[in-house]
Amino acid sequence: MAQGRLPRWRTSSRLLVWAAILSATAVTNALVQVMDSGRHGTALALWEPLVWEFSSAGAVLLTLPLLWWGCQRWPLHVDTWRRLLPLYLLASVGWSLLHVVGMMVIRHLAYASLGHHYQDDDGWLQRFAYEYLKDVRTFALFVALEHLAGWFGRRRQGEASLLAAPDVGPPVEPVERPQHFLVRKLGKEFLVATEDVEYAQAAGNYVNLRVRGHDYPLRITMAVLELRLDPLVFLRPHRSWLINRGQLRSIEPLDGGEALLHMADGAKIPCSRRQLPLLRQALAGG
Known part of the structure; x- marks a missing residue:
């Protein structure tokens, strides 16, 4: 969905x-x-x-x-x-x-x-x-x-944001490749581990991060988010989607060269014809 x-x-x-x-x-x-x-x-x-x-x-x-x-x-x-x-x-x-x-x-x-x-x-x-x-x-x-x-x-x-560099002192973790996202929800703040993000979908000026059944909108473009995430963990099967390779369960080929990616939570994510060979290559290389 x-x-x-x-x-x-x-x-x-x-x-x-x-x-x-x-x-x-x-x-x-x-x-x-x-x-x-x-x-x-x-x-x-x-x-x-x-x-x-x-x-x-x-x-x-x-x-x-x-x-x-x-x-x-x-x-x-x-x-x-x-x-x-x-x-x-x-x-x-x-x-x-x-x-x-x-x-x-x-x-x-x-x-x-x-x-x-x-x-x-x-x-x-x-x-x-x-x-x-x-x-x-x-x-x-x-x-x-x-x-x-x-x-x-x-x-x-809850709305997610990237961790920014502190005003004083070195950052706790690399800002260029964040290990956590900061989520603000009903006046409270907590951290979500990047590795817990199952997949992400572009939605206007936001990208929705899917984490344990919840969506956390992050105000960023999909292209920028892809650059900030580890390419060995997160793959881009479609211009509007990023997936955590550890959450991928199966690939269902479709007529025309596209495919549906079946995720661990039951979601079916589209994979474009152009990205499908790259996705398979990345999975085989991993």
Whole structure:
């Protein structure tokens, strides 16, 4: 399983929670629209605002996994938010466009299934501009919540860092080839031996270190981490993965020249076609 991604059950649970929140909001907004229509002396059947609201909520739900993936792929940090802000602004336009198109398709289908024809008095450009002014706030809210949840998750899960050279005196161990990682978790610090790292997977600006069933995100690139680890112990079967050769149990060849590496904890890690011969050579040499 790719450790840098959310488990499927967790994604489904989050979607169910947001589906409940958006559904409650849609029903409330629809009732308010019917009451406002009655106060102004015009009749409005309840099914129409329900279609309007649920079409919008449904389109949002369909695009949430894509938004979450983007937040994990390009996480915002103190030293990266200025560089990534234009990317997120551009993404908000694309997300809003998907929302509007999805919403309009759902409305047309819903009206047609009820024997009616949906008519939008606004043109597409005017409709998109109107919706974007609302969507950009929703987009910013979801992005903020996703990063806030990620921050709390890392605090609870623990975040690793490389041992730095001390200000005074010689380092306890070689800094260039660390024997331990420092893990901060819920205000406490402890050391994790490098040899206990079973494998590592790139996840955006982080690399997740797998240690005894736990993932510890380390803010580093995979290329830099590979240089810091002992090449006799850690092998690079894929551009997004490093493995501890002592945790490798078997190699399963696949069609096309790739392979799956079966690890001691049951994980299946991809090995690229280019790296497979190098991996076998390294294992034979060891």
